[in-house]
Amino acid sequence: MKSFDVVIIGAGAAGLMCAISAGSRGKSVLVLEHARKVGRKILMSGGGRCNFTNMYTEPDNFLSQNPHFCKSALSQFTQWDFIAMVEKHGIPYHEKTLGQLFCDNSSKDIVDLLLSECQAVSVDIRTRAEVTAIEPLASGFQVNCGSQSFRGQSLVVATGGLSIPSMGPHGFGYKIAEQLGLSMVKTRAALVPFVMDKQWQSCFSELSGSSLDVVATAGHQSFREGMLFTHKGLSGPAILQISSYWRSGEKVTLDLLPNTDIAAELITARESSPNIYLRTWLARLVTKRMAEAFCRHWFEDLPLHQLSNKKIQEIATKINHLSIMPNSTEGYKTAEVTLGGVNTDHLSSKSMMVQDIPGLYFIGETVDVTGHLGGFNFQWAWASGWAAGQHL
Ligand code: FDA
Numbered sequence: 001m002k003s004f005d006v007v008i009i010g011a012g013a014a015g016l017m018c019a020i021s022a023g024s025r026g027k028s029v030l031v032l033e034h035a036r037k038v039g040r041k042i043l044m045s046g047g048g049r050c051n052f053t054n055m056y057t058e059p060d061n062f063l064s065q066n067p068h069f070c071k072s073a074l075s076q077f078t079q080w081d082f083i084a085m086v087e088k089h090g091i092p093y094h095e096k097t098l099g100q101l102f103c104d105n106s107s108k109d110i111v112d113l114l115l116s117e118c119q120a121v122s123v124d125i126r127t128r129a130e131v132t133a134i135e136p137l138a139s140g141f142q143v144n145c146g147s148q149s150f151r152g153q154s155l156v157v158a159t160g161g162l163s164i165p166s167m168g169p170h171g172f173g174y175k176i177a178e179q180l181g182l183s184m185v186k187t188r189a190a191l192v193p194f195v196m197d198k199q200w201q202s203c204f205s206e207l208s209g210s211s212l213d214v215v216a217t218a219g220h221q222s223f224r225e226g227m228l229f230t231h232k233g234l235s236g237p238a239i240l241q242i243s244s245y246w247r248s249g250e251k252v253t254l255d256l257l258p259n260t261d262i263a264a265e266l267i268t269a270r271e272s273s274p275n276i277y278l279r280t281w282l283a284r285l286v287t288k289r290m291a292e293a294f295c296r297h298w299f300e301d302l303p304l305h306q307l308s309n310k311k312i313q314e315i316a317t318k319i320n321h322l323s324i325m326p327n328s329t330e331g332y333k334t335a336e337v338t339l340g341g342v343n344t345d346h347l348s349s350k351s352m353m354v355q356d357i358p359g360l361y362f363i364g365e366t367v368d369v370t371g372h373l374g375g376f377n378f379q380w381a382w383a384s385g386w387a388a389g390q391h392l
Contacts (some may be wrong), residue, residue: 004030004124007143007152009131009172011038014364015158016114017077021337021389023121031123032145034130034168039111041160041167045378049073050107052086053079053382054375055099061376063244064369065185070380073136073352077386079379089113098225100374134176140359143327154359154392158385160339161365162187173366174341180357185341185368189335190244193235194252194326203297205231207290215255216242218296224258240373243329244339254322257285263316266307273304274305278315294318337377341368351391352384359386 008015011033037043042050054061057079062070083101086093092104097313103109118125126145133144134155141155159173174184196204207229214227216238228236228390242247242252269281279301282291295301298318307315330334342362346354352367354360363384371377
């Protein structure tokens, strides 16, 4: 059985960064990846341009049962550290919006960066190598992979979450956690579109492909970003963000025109332009297509002088405080991430090591730390991977 200082399961963002971090400290590192290629989620991310970090990364951008847990790793390897790596490799990038940094060319630039850093510190990466079982030894861990077994003095679990089931076996990290008696925070799909019931679908599907800037609120959390109407319901950044805070059976409130006090504007317009129709007036604020759909499904298309104050209030409520009850989300099939995972109570926030099992580490999406949309999930993968690599 071949031995290494470190065996890492999973060559995604977290696993590869951990390999670089450990390798740069002179450790012998083996990375085992079940897929044919490494970094498949990096390749598909950011619409093919990988939103690799966010300039405004703060602990507040992460959800976890313990909101303090992410702080140590995020401070050991910051967004600026990753940006420095990107610049060292001469990868052209740009800020798209809200501090989100994307490659100018292709996500492949980021995978190439990671592979070249791994090569520089002699990391052994094996693809088509699915780990099927692990076993703690008197010293270190045995990792079974097909007909082969390896021994690692340290074992790092970087197997990701449950999203995009078509990409292969998922949840192996959670299985290991359970095997070793670690508790889990219940998992669910996050950063995921909403599916609406038939009543809403009839209006929303008519607008499929249209988008507008909204404020989406669930509980005490709000996001102001774009929202996209789809055949099944709602998507777009504002919806993906709020989906992480939404629980089945709860309502979401949407302000479809955040900068406009519809009640006040309609009362003024009723005086100044009494004969124009509601649909025509609305079409000055949203697209003609939206104004028509809203009037067909929600409002009577009357001349403004026929609108009572009560009617105006009803219209304003629908536009500035639209209360919707999603039926469900689209689930892991389209979710960008998995909320929940290995309970952080078991882990050292400094090193990501399981407190009671020296030498065993969990990093990246397997852990109960989930970022907002906008490059935060990769930043968590880089930071948690780096932190583990520095301490194992
Ligand atoms: P990841 O899932 O990346 O890696 C785990 C690896 O382990 C995989 O390669 C898997 O094959 C391997 N593995 C699993 N079980 C195994 C086993 N038993 N044996 C061997 N190997 C095994 N985030 C962001 O910040 N910016 C963005 O632009 C995007 N965009 C985006 C788009 C889409 C479509 C998705 C689905 C997700 C994103 N994300 C994102 C989220 C981001 O991709 C995600 O948070 C990170 O990839 C998580 O990195 P990990 O390394 O933890 O897991």
